[in-house]
Amino acid sequence: MSIIFSRECEYALQSVTYLARTKQGEKISIRELARTLKIPRHFLAKILQRLTRKGFLISAKGPTGGFALSMPAKDITLFHIVDAIDGLAFANSCVLGFRECSGKHPCAVHDQWGEIRDTLYEMLVSRNVSQMGAAMKKPEYEAAGN
Amino acid sequence: MSIIFSRECEYALQSVTYLARTKQGEKISIRELARTLKIPRHFLAKILQRLTRKGFLISAKGPTGGFALSMPAKDITLFHIVDAIDGLAFANSCVLGFRECSGKHPCAVHDQWGEIRDTLYEMLVSRNVSQMGAAMKKPEYEAAGN
DNA sequence: TTAATTTAAGACAAAACAGTCTGATATAAA
DNA sequence: TTTATATCAGACTGTTTTGTCTTAAATTAA
Numbered sequence: 001m002s003i004i005f006s007r008e009c010e011y012a013l014q015s016v017t018y019l020a021r022t023k024q025g026e027k028i029s030i031r032e033l034a035r036t037l038k039i040p041r042h043f044l045a046k047i048l049q050r051l052t053r054k055g056f057l058i059s060a061k062g063p064t065g066g067f068a069l070s071m072p073a074k075d076i077t078l079f080h081i082v083d084a085i086d087g088l089a090f091a092n093s094c095v096l097g098f099r100e101c102s103g104k105h106p107c108a109v110h111d112q113w114g115e116i117r118d119t120l121y122e123m124l125v126s127r128n129v130s131q132m133g134a135a136m137k138k139p140e141y142e143a144a145g146n
Numbered sequence: 147m148s149i150i151f152s153r154e155c156e157y158a159l160q161s162v163t164y165l166a167r168t169k170q171g172e173k174i175s176i177r178e179l180a181r182t183l184k185i186p187r188h189f190l191a192k193i194l195q196r197l198t199r200k201g202f203l204i205s206a207k208g209p210t211g212g213f214a215l216s217m218p219a220k221d222i223t224l225f226h227i228v229d230a231i232d233g234l235a236f237a238n239s240c241v242l243g244f245r246e247c248s249g250k251h252p253c254a255v256h257d258q259w260g261e262i263r264d265t266l267y268e269m270l271v272s273r274n275v276s277q278m279g280a281a282m283k284k285p286e287y288e289a290a291g292n
Numbered sequence: 293t294t295a296a297t298t299t300a301a302g303a304c305a306a307a308a309c310a311g312t313c314t315g316a317t318a319t320a321a322a
Numbered sequence: 323t324t325t326a327t328a329t330c331a332g333a334c335t336g337t338t339t340t341g342t343c344t345t346a347a348a349t350t351a352a
Contacts, residue, residue, distance in 0.1 A: 001235045001308095002243060004150050007340065010243030017242075017254060029298070038245075043341050049300065062349025063297045078255070090149050096163075097148060097156030099184075108163060108281035109224070112269045116262055123258045135254035153310065175328070189311050195330065208319025211328045 004120075009085040011039050012047050013132075016056065016081055020073035020133035027066030047085075054084045073130035082124055091121060150266075155231040157185050158193050159278075162202065162227055166219035166279035173212030193231070200230045219276035228270055237267060 002010060014037050022028055030048060034041040048067050051057045058070045069076065082088075094101030094110070101107040148156060160183050168174055176194060180187040194213050197203045204216045215222065228234075240247030240256070241263075247253040 001232075001239070003236050003239050003241050005241065005243070007243065013242050014244070031298085040341055042343070045299075046301090046341095052299095059299060060349080061297085061299045061347075062351095064350065065298045065348085067299090093149050095149050095151065096159050097151070097153070098160070106281075108278040109269060109273060112265075112273075116265050116269070119258075119262050119265070123255060123262070127255060127258075132254040135252075177328085186311055188313070191329075192311095192331090198329095205329060206319080207317075207327085207329045208321095209327045210320065211318085213329090 004090055005082060006086050008043075008047055009082055011037070011044060012051060012081050012085045013078060014039070015044070015048065016051070016069065016076060016129050017132040017136065019057070019067065019069050020076075020129040021136070022068065025068070027060055027064065027068050029066040033067075051081075051084065056080065056084065069129070073133060074128045076129040077125055078127050078129070078132070079121075079124035081129075091117060150236055151228060152232050154189075154193055155228055157183070157190060158197060158227050158231045159224060160185070161190065161194065162197070162215065162222060162275050163278040163282065165203070165213065165215050166222075166275040167282070168214065171214070173206055173210065173214050175212040179213075197227075197230065202226065202230065215275070219279060220274045222275040223271055224273050224275070224278070225267075225270035227275075237263060 005013070015033055018033060018037060019028060030041060030045050033039065033048075034044045037044075048057060048059070052059050052067070052070075056070055056076060057067045059065070059067050082090075094107050095113040096107045096109065098105075098107045101110055103110075151159070161179055164179060164183060165174060176187060176191050179185065179194075180190045183190075194203060194205070198205050198213070198216075202216055202222060203213045205211070205213050228236075240253050241259040242253045242255065244251075244253045247256055249256075
């Protein structure tokens with residue numbers, strides 16, 4: 001079970017982190033990404049295509065083709081990817097599921113969750129993909145299944 | 147979309163919070179809970195039965211029957227309910243989905259997420275259902291659908 | 293030009309999650 | 323005892339998420 005991001009979003013974050021570690025101009029194939037990150041290949045293909053349409057990746061067909069970041073890795077934050085794949089519901093929804101939860105009708109943990117949510121938000125906007133790639137100690141990523 | 151808890155868990159938390167507001171000895175029917183919290187009736191029934199089997203609620207059949215907390219509301223924490231319904235995967239899983247994420251093989255946001263997770267954990271264990279009920283300003287709960 | 297390789301696209305399938313329905317069982321009160 | 327009302331239990335359905343498969347289109351290199 002994923003925590004707060006969908007599987008798709010987790011895979012997207014893992015993929016862009018991996019791409020951030022490659023040399024400028026280098027293209028990575030779905031095959032390599034899927035094998036390294038242990039992500040189902042065709043599922044990953046759809047995710048990468050989606051990120052391409054959203055403008056974060058560029059793709060090339062044919063032999064020597066593959067995917068690469070479309071912009072400097074430091075210009076892509078985790079927030080960008082989460083927004084593109086899962087949307088921002090996490091930033092606006094009540095953690096207990098109350099529809100009317102707000103400043104006026106706060107649920108019983110409204111304030112505590114607000115702090116947690118703000119910290120999470122801060123984490124997403126402050127971390128760019130370049131830092132992400134650099135922070136990964138090992139190149140052999142092991143992706144979580146379940 | 148739910149944030150971190152499943153729908154079922156959100157409904158469970160809402161229900162025990164509501165039950166915590168009732169007088170000692172009073173029983174609440176599924177009908178009343180479902181109507182007030184706007185939860186699908188038969189779905190709620192299954193959730194309440196599950197909480198009953200787990201020992202948090204007592205139930206009585208027949209007219210004047212219904213559900214009530216099986217113990218003082220202050221003895222039930224949010225943590226108890228989340229554990230009973232969703233389990234504790236949130237406390238152990240990598241937020242980016244990496245299987246091997248740990249102190250030795252930390253993912254790029256391992257430490258930041260660790261703080262968030264600990265704060266969340268603290269919120270769940272420190273808040274009991276009695277406080278929850280008392281903190282709800284309005285009795286007319288409005289449950290989130292979507 | 294042809295063959296091999298890669299992404300693009302969308303239909304399809306499986307699994308997980310959410311919600312519904314029906315009949316059985318228990319209980320209270322008339 | 324009968325009737326009405328409530329939970330109990332589990333099968334069933336629908337929806338969303340996750341994952342698979344196939345064909346087309348593009349590109350490189352022989």
